[in-house]
Each structure stands twice: as structure tokens, then as C-alpha cells.
Amino acid sequence: MNVITCFDIREPVLHISSGKFTAGIHWKHKHMYHDGNFEIIIMIKGTIYLQVDNQHYTVQEGEIFALPPYHHLHGYKESPKDTQYFWFHFFTKPHGLKSLKIDKYDNKKIQSFFKKEQAVLPLQSKMPSLEKVFILSNQILDVAKNNYFTSMSVDYLLTTLIIELSENYYKSLLGTPISEEEARIDGIKEWIRANLSEKLKVSEVADAFDLNPHYLVRIFKQQANQTVIQYINRLKLQQAKELLLRTNLPIKQIASMSFYPDEKRFMKVFKENLFLTPSEFRHAYTKKFLDSSKFDPEVPITKDTENYRNRFE
Structure with a gap:
């Protein structure tokens, strides 16, 4: 069975935290519980070994791991040194997402969930192209750290990333025969x-x-x-x-x-x-941002914030 999540994108998601993590020696993911928040992991290089509740997953370079709320997550095995990935935590509006179990070979059924106002992501998928996703990810980290006059700037960018990942997934499902x-x-x-x-x-x-x-x-x-x-x-x-x-x-x-x-x-x-020159291109996206090596996943993520109340209550 394939777990897919449908996102209501009539308004942007609410960004909580994000970063780019690089693993040291003997690192494996700490335990955390997704209490209402969604997490997307985008693998840059290396491998992470994740246990979601009682199920093991191996996530490798070029793959996306999109974990819905209300699951326990931890590493069941050490990752290679210098494994690297982007990570994003966010909330959707109340009832703004639903997770379903679908036969992974039932492409027509899955395609039916793609709508103008709804994006779709599987639990685990492969990225056909890294370029756009990496640029968007770096933009999100840059904007999140630069204290824009409105926090919705990063929310819209993160929603754009979700749509881009969803579009990649949709194209992979089409599976049109080639000559x-x-x-x-x-x-x-x-x-x-x-x-x-x-x-x-x-x-x-x-x-x-x-x-x-x-x-x-x-x-x-x-x-x-x-x-x-x-x-x-x-x-x-x-x-x-x-x-x-x-x-x-x-x-x-x-x-x-x-x-x-x-x-x-x-x-x-x-x-x-x-x-742009190579240096200008690099500097556009590489201002300092939160690195998850300094983020303790055991600190609970909560809806009890001013941003959440202003947006959804």
C-alpha cells in the first residue's frame, strides 16, 4: 500500500521551522512525535534510516520523505558521515490535509486526487530533477531567516515547494509509454x-x-x-x-x-x-540559516503560537 497525503492549497501552509542538516559521525535521527505538524525531508546526499511507528524506511539521495502528522519518528540505524538533507516543518489549516492508503499500482485512482486546489504527495518518492527543488529550498531558508515584514512570505514559498514536489509526483504517475x-x-x-x-x-x-x-x-x-x-x-x-x-x-x-x-x-x-555571476548566484541563496544540528527534535512543536492563532483561529 502507498500512503499519500492531499493538501488543501487554497491558502498557504504555515511554516514552523526549516534547515539544512549535515550528519556527523555516529548520527541517527532522534525521536520526535509529529503532533499535528507535517514534515518534508529532501535528501541531498547520503542515506537516513527512519522508523515511523513500527515501519522502517531507507531514504536516499534524490528522494523526498513527506511525513503526515501524528506519527512517532526516530532513526533505527546510523547514517553515513556527511549525509545531508533539507527539512521543513509546517501546519496546514484545520482539516487542510488528509492521508490515505492507496494501492501503489493504482495510478488512475491516485491521479484523481490531483485538483486545482489540492496538491498530493506520497510518503516516499524520487525526485526526477534536483535543480528547481534545491533552489526553492534555499530560497525558503533564506527568507525564513531574514525577518520579512510578513511571515507569509515564507509560507507562500513553502507552499510553492509543495506544489513543485506534487507536480513531479504527478508526472511520474502518468507513465506514458515511450517509443x-x-x-x-x-x-x-x-x-x-x-x-x-x-x-x-x-x-x-x-x-x-x-x-x-x-x-x-x-x-x-x-x-x-x-x-x-x-x-x-x-x-x-x-x-x-x-x-x-x-x-x-x-x-x-x-x-x-x-x-x-x-x-x-x-x-x-x-x-x-x-x-548572474557564480558568486552572485551563490550569495542570493546562502545567507546564514538555521542548521538542524542546532535544532532539538525532542522540543515539542505546538500550535499554541501567535502565528497559528492569527491564521487559523
Whole structure:
């Protein structure tokens, strides 16, 4: 069975706390009870081992764990050192969510819950793309720490993140059959991802699949709506953006790890595509925010706050 939660998004959720956590040696999640609050965990790297009531879950890099209220949560096993994830605690309005158990293969049933005013998340899912989710997560942490004139600024951003995760889940459910050509291009894309390098050329990709380079360029453009070179460059930029957001590495090292020949070339390409320098991009999202290593999960989260009363009572 698959646990899914439906969120009423006619008004934003109420952000409680959030952060980005990095595990030390011998770390495992402390016990906490979700007394009315919802938690979303977005894995950046590593693995966490969570026990929800009496059920064990392994949550790995690139996965989302969306835990509804009224469950006990703790780690049943130590995580690898430097495991890292974003976490978000929030309330919805009274009766603003419902959790259901649905046959995980009944995609049509699950799809029926997606509505204009309702987002849907499963307990555990895989992210098809990290870029948008990481940027939104960092925006939330940045805004939450900057004391905007209205606390609803972070509430709206967090609701946007929920909608983005829900959209990703919805697309994964569609499961439309792909043609032989689409399957072939998907395989080529995966090969490019695995073999990305500073000097990767179209001819090398074509040779790996025993294709004529001109034929590869034509079918790739038809199926992917971009050229092979555009796809390679997009992967490099995506790698660079993730490293800028996830690490404090120097720009020169990020250029190298993103397969650019030198720092100057990297900065030129980045500015042309993002209209920001790498440093400007990083600084837009990396102001200091609450790190959950300083957040004690055993401290109860309560609805008895001024924000909650002003919004929902």
C-alpha cells in the first residue's frame, strides 16, 4: 500500500521551522512525535534510516520523505558521515490535509486526487530533477531567516515547494509509454550523464552507440528539442548550480568539477545563461540559516503560537 497525503492549497501552509542538516559521525535521527505538524525531508546526499511507528524506511539521495502528522519518528540505524538533507516543518489549516492508503499500482485512482486546489504527495518518492527543488529550498531558508515584514512570505514559498514536489509526483504517475526512438534517446542521455567530461564531443557519443554523428544530431534534436551540445552544456550548468548551492567550494574548483576548461570560461558561460555571476548566484541563496544540528527534535512543536492563532483561529 502507498500512503499519500492531499493538501488543501487554497491558502498557504504555515511554516514552523526549516534547515539544512549535515550528519556527523555516529548520527541517527532522534525521536520526535509529529503532533499535528507535517514534515518534508529532501535528501541531498547520503542515506537516513527512519522508523515511523513500527515501519522502517531507507531514504536516499534524490528522494523526498513527506511525513503526515501524528506519527512517532526516530532513526533505527546510523547514517553515513556527511549525509545531508533539507527539512521543513509546517501546519496546514484545520482539516487542510488528509492521508490515505492507496494501492501503489493504482495510478488512475491516485491521479484523481490531483485538483486545482489540492496538491498530493506520497510518503516516499524520487525526485526526477534536483535543480528547481534545491533552489526553492534555499530560497525558503533564506527568507525564513531574514525577518520579512510578513511571515507569509515564507509560507507562500513553502507552499510553492509543495506544489513543485506534487507536480513531479504527478508526472511520474502518468507513465506514458515511450517509443523506441524515445527510449534510445533516454539511453543516450544517461550515457552522456555518466561520461560527462570537459572534452566530450558529439562524435564520441555517436561512436558509443555505433551511430553516424549527423544522424545522432538529427534524431536527438527531434526527440529532445535540443542539440546534443546544448544538452551537454545544460548538464554542466546544472552541476555547477548544484555545487554552488550545496557546497562552499571555491569557484575555481566548481568550474573544474563541472567540466569547464578554466575558471574564466566557466564564469563567462554562467553569466551568459543565468545573467548572474557564480558568486552572485551563490550569495542570493546562502545567507546564514538555521542548521538542524542546532535544532532539538525532542522540543515539542505546538500550535499554541501567535502565528497559528492569527491564521487559523
